[in-house]
Amino acid sequence: MALASCLRSAWKRPSPTCRFGLERRELRHWSTGETWNWFDLGDKSIERFGTPHLMLHRADLHGLLADAVRSLKPDAITLNRRCVSVVSHAGYAEAAFDDRSIVKAPYVIGADGIHSKVRVCLFGPSKPIFTGCIAWRGLIPMEKLPHRLARMVGTNWLGPHGNVLHYPVRRGEIMNFVSTSERDDWQVESWSTVGTRQELRNDFRDWHADVQAMIDQIETPYKWALMIREPMPAWSKGRVTLLGDACHPTLPFLGQGGVMSIEDGYVVAACLDKYFGEPGLAFARYEEIRRERTSMVVRKASENKASAFAPSLADKDRIAEEGRARVAASSPARADGVVI
Numbered sequence: 001m002a003l004a005s006c007l008r009s010a011w012k013r014p015s016p017t018c019r020f021g022l023e024r025r026e027l028r029h030w031s032t033g034e035t036w037n038w039f040d041l042g043d044k045s046i047e048r049f050g051t052p053h054l055m056l057h058r059a060d061l062h063g064l065l066a067d068a069v070r071s072l073k074p075d076a077i078t079l080n081r082r083c084v085s086v087v088s089h090a091g092y093a094e095a096a097f098d099d100r101s102i103v104k105a106p107y108v109i110g111a112d113g114i115h116s117k118v119r120v121c122l123f124g125p126s127k128p129i130f131t132g133c134i135a136w137r138g139l140i141p142m143e144k145l146p147h148r149l150a151r152m153v154g155t156n157w158l159g160p161h162g163n164v165l166h167y168p169v170r171r172g173e174i175m176n177f178v179s180t181s182e183r184d185d186w187q188v189e190s191w192s193t194v195g196t197r198q199e200l201r202n203d204f205r206d207w208h209a210d211v212q213a214m215i216d217q218i219e220t221p222y223k224w225a226l227m228i229r230e231p232m233p234a235w236s237k238g239r240v241t242l243l244g245d246a247c248h249p250t251l252p253f254l255g256q257g258g259v260m261s262i263e264d265g266y267v268v269a270a271c272l273d274k275y276f277g278e279p280g281l282a283f284a285r286y287e288e289i290r291r292e293r294t295s296m297v298v299r300k301a302s303e304n305k306a307s308a309f310a311p312s313l314a315d316k317d318r319i320a321e322e323g324r325a326r327v328a329a330s331s332p333a334r335a336d337g338v339v340i
């Protein structure tokens with residue numbers, strides 16, 4: 001309830017000039033810049049889903065979620081402590097932190113990403129697999145972009161050996177830039193490794209002038225290697241479980257990694273609510289509900305990698321074909337309700 005009201009107030013326009021939802025998504029040709037309308041959002045999204053199509057800055061989403069939790073329990077969140085170990089006991093679980101504090105709780109849920117410490121404590125170390133792709137991301141103040149690019153439109157550039165995606169966040173004040181390219185010389189998966197504009201330019205050196213204009217205005221380009229892991233047969237032990245990238249990291253070619261973490265969080269909370277005193281049952285039901293969908297997303301995202309990097313995408317007609325195929329497949333998959 002608290003989250004729903006935060007989201008409602010987040011997209012309510014404070015003034016008629018303040019923009020929120022995306023108008024549409026378009027596809028563009030990496031070299032000629034030719035543009036295809038992919039699908040309309042704007043009023044269509046409100047008509048169909050009852051809300052505008054929002055693209056959120058991750059920090060804004062975190063802020064909304066944190067506010068919603070704190071409105072229910074002001075001291076629920078503690079920041080800046082690194083978990084160093086977790087242990088499951090018969091009647092409780094225990095998490096130890098790098099400031100030497102220890103928290104005892106009925107359950108511990110490790111939502112600590114692809115390098116999850118909680119996963120290592122439960123199942124031992126395993127090496128992530130480098131996928132041969134690196135991603136770049138960066139933020140661009142919208143006012144620094146030429147008028148033709150400063151639009152409430154999400155754009156996917158299709159091209160050989162890489163792709164570029166940009167879309168406005170934070171009410172259109174910032175353009176988020178994300179690109180992926182095939183490279184095998186960078187293998188540190190990290191959110192915060194700073195690259196250089198020159199290196200990013202080099203990855204997209206022959207691309208259209210609008211891509212170059214974006215790259216020129218990125219404040220700080222970050223780069224990271226894209227990693228996955230072998231699927232895990234189980235995510236839980238005793239009173240401790242995992243969610244999101246900690247148990248099923250995925251490639252970004254389906255745009256569903258963050259979505260899966262949120263869905264996992266919802267389902268594990270509902271399972272614990274229903275079977276609170278029975279950890280075995282609660283986590284078995286959680287895994288049972290989530291396994292098929294998360295495996296399908298991880299598999300399809302990997303399959304999409306091949307089409308994202310097809311060399312034939314250098315051919316304009318193939319891109320048009322690809323555009324039409326994407327338009328045909330653009331009806332979003334429904335997440336059917338589940339009975340916990």
Ligand SMILES: Cc1cc2nc3c(=O)[nH]c(=O)nc-3n(C[C@H](O)[C@H](O)[C@H](O)COP(=O)(O)OP(=O)(O)OC[C@H]3O[C@@H](n4cnc5c(N)ncnc54)[C@H](O)[C@@H]3O)c2cc1C
Nearest residue numbers: 082083111112113117135244245252255256257258259261
């Ligand atoms: C290029 C790219 C594009 C993407 N695009 C999309 C998209 O369009 N849509 C989508 O849904 N997903 C997308 N994703 C995937 C998405 O970013 C991840 O799947 C998602 O962030 C996973 O969320 P998470 O909460 O499981 O893990 P994370 O987001 O990695 O969060 C883990 C958190 O745990 C913290 N942490 C780690 N270790 C510890 C510790 N020991 N103690 C305490 N805290 C710890 C970290 O600091 C971090 O805050 C994309 C990913 C990439 C790389």
